[in-house]
Amino acid sequence: xxxxxxxxxxxxxLSEIHEKLKIENGVDTALVKSAIYHGNLWxxxxxFVGIFHKYEARPEVVSEAVEILDMxxxxxxxxxxxxxxxxxxxxxxxxxxxxxxxxxxxDGNGESEYISVASCMIDDLDQFELFKGRDMNSHLPSLDMHxxxxxxxxxxxxxxxxxxxxxxKVLKEQMHPENRKAVGASRI
Numbered sequence: 001x002x003x004x005x006x007x008x009x010x011x012x013x014l015s016e017i018h019e020k021l022k023i024e025n026g027v028d029t030a031l032v033k034s035a036i037y038h039g040n041l042w043x044x045x046x047x048f049v050g051i052f053h054k055y056e057a058r059p060e061v062v063s064e065a066v067e068i069l070d071m072x073x074x075x076x077x078x079x080x081x082x083x084x085x086x087x088x089x090x091x092x093x094x095x096x097x098x099x100x101x102x103x104x105x106x107d108g109n110g111e112s113e114y115i116s117v118a119s120c121m122i123d124d125l126d127q128f129e130l131f132k133g134r135d136m137n138s139h140l141p142s143l144d145m146h147x148x149x150x151x152x153x154x155x156x157x158x159x160x161x162x163x164x165x166x167x168x169k170v171l172k173e174q175m176h177p178e179n180r181k182a183v184g185a186s187r188i
Contacts, residue, residue, distance in 0.1 A: 028047065066117075075171070105135065106118065149174065
C-alpha cells in the first residue's frame with residue numbers, strides 16, 4: 001500500500017477525531033496511527049482485509065454475471081408460471097435438470113469474482129430479489145454451463161415468459177455436449 005503525504009495527514013487527523021469523539025467500531029485508531037508513523041502500512045492491509053483487497057471486479061465479469069442472473073430470473077419465473085402439465089413435460093424432457101429449476105450460483109473456488117458480483121447485486125443493490133438468501137456457491141464449476149445456456153437464451157429473451165419448449169431447450173444446455181452423446185448412446 002502506498003499513501004501520499006496528504007493521505008497520511010488525513011488519516012492521522014481522522015484517527016484523532018475518531019478518538020476524541022469516542023466512536024466505538026472495528027477501526028483500531030492506534031494501529032492506524034502506528035502504521036503511518038512507523039512505516040508499517042502493510043499492517044493496515046493485513047488488519048483490514050475487507051477494506052484493502054487486491055482486486056476490483058472487472059467490467060466484463062459484472063456484465064456477464066448480470067446477464068446470467070437475468071437469465072435465471074427469467075427461467076425461474078417462467079417455470080413458476082408454467083402449468084402443472086408444462087412442469088411435468090419439463091421434468092421429463094429436460095431431465096435431470098427439469099425437476100429442481102433453480103439458480104445454484106457459481107463455484108467458490110474458481111468463480112469467486114462472479115459470486116462477489118452476484119452477492120453485491122442481490123444483497124447490496126437489492127436487485128434480483130428472487131435469489132435473496134441463497135448460497136451463491138455452487139461448489140462446482142458452472143460458468144461454462146451458464147454461458148452455453150446464455151447462448152440459447154438470448155434470442156428467446158424477447159417475450160415476457162419462456163414457453164415450455166424454450167425452457168426445455170435452455171435447461172438442457174446445463175449438460176456438457178460430450179455428456180449428451182453418452183446419454184443419447186445409452187438410450188439406443
